[in-house]
Amino acid sequence: MSTAIYPGSFDPVTYGHVDVITRASRIFDHIIVAVLNNPSKSPLFTVEERVTMLREVTAHLPNVEIDSFSGLLIDYAREKNCHIAIRGLRAITDFDYELHFAQTNSTISRGDLETVFLTTDLAYAFLSSSTVREIASFHGDISMLVPKYVAKKLYRKYGYED
Ligand code: PNS
Numbered sequence: 001m002s003t004a005i006y007p008g009s010f011d012p013v014t015y016g017h018v019d020v021i022t023r024a025s026r027i028f029d030h031i032i033v034a035v036l037n038n039p040s041k042s043p044l045f046t047v048e049e050r051v052t053m054l055r056e057v058t059a060h061l062p063n064v065e066i067d068s069f070s071g072l073l074i075d076y077a078r079e080k081n082c083h084i085a086i087r088g089l090r091a092i093t094d095f096d097y098e099l100h101f102a103q104t105n106s107t108i109s110r111g112d113l114e115t116v117f118l119t120t121d122l123a124y125a126f127l128s129s130s131t132v133r134e135i136a137s138f139h140g141d142i143s144m145l146v147p148k149y150v151a152k153k154l155y156r157k158y159g160y161e162d
Pocket residue numbers: 007008009010036071072073074100101104105
């Protein structure tokens with residue numbers, strides 16, 4: 001069975017992430033979406049909230065599991081007996097960071113964890129969690145950017161009704 005891990009902050013999950021998860025779920029038998037538990041990054045949502053939102057918006061994908069991890073991705077991957085990480089590429093501007101991420105993980109795992117890149121739909125090329133958080137903080141329209149369930153949680157965080 002082919003398993004791949006899709007790691008990230010997902011603070012919060014956007015339609016861009018859902019697009020990558022959907023594409024990956026068609027290629028691999030089993031996808032583990034792994035939310036990084038890193039309080040030093042001061043995320044808007046707790047790791048539990050991010051996991052809950054991801055479970056809700058991927059409920060229709062039976063081969064997708066949501067989990068969280070702390071520490072190094074290569075250690076988590078080894079624990080899960082998984083050798084593939086997935087990352088989405090939105091635009092050329094992502095490439096520098098992602099190349100560094102892939103080469104670092106391949107090197108420090110001694111070839112045990114390789115990264116597979118999936119390009120995102122052009123419609124989401126500009127989309128990031130930080131952009132969504134900023135728009136939501138001003139009660140802007142985020143209906144094209146995140147699922148309705150996530151939009152509600154975001155507005156509540158910023159003190160808006162809906
Ligand atoms: O959604 P993000 O913030 O771009 O995801 C980054 C993430 C979580 C994939 C990356 O920071 C990560 O894997 N962190 C765990 C620590 C680690 O393994 N670092 C070494 C590899 S660069």
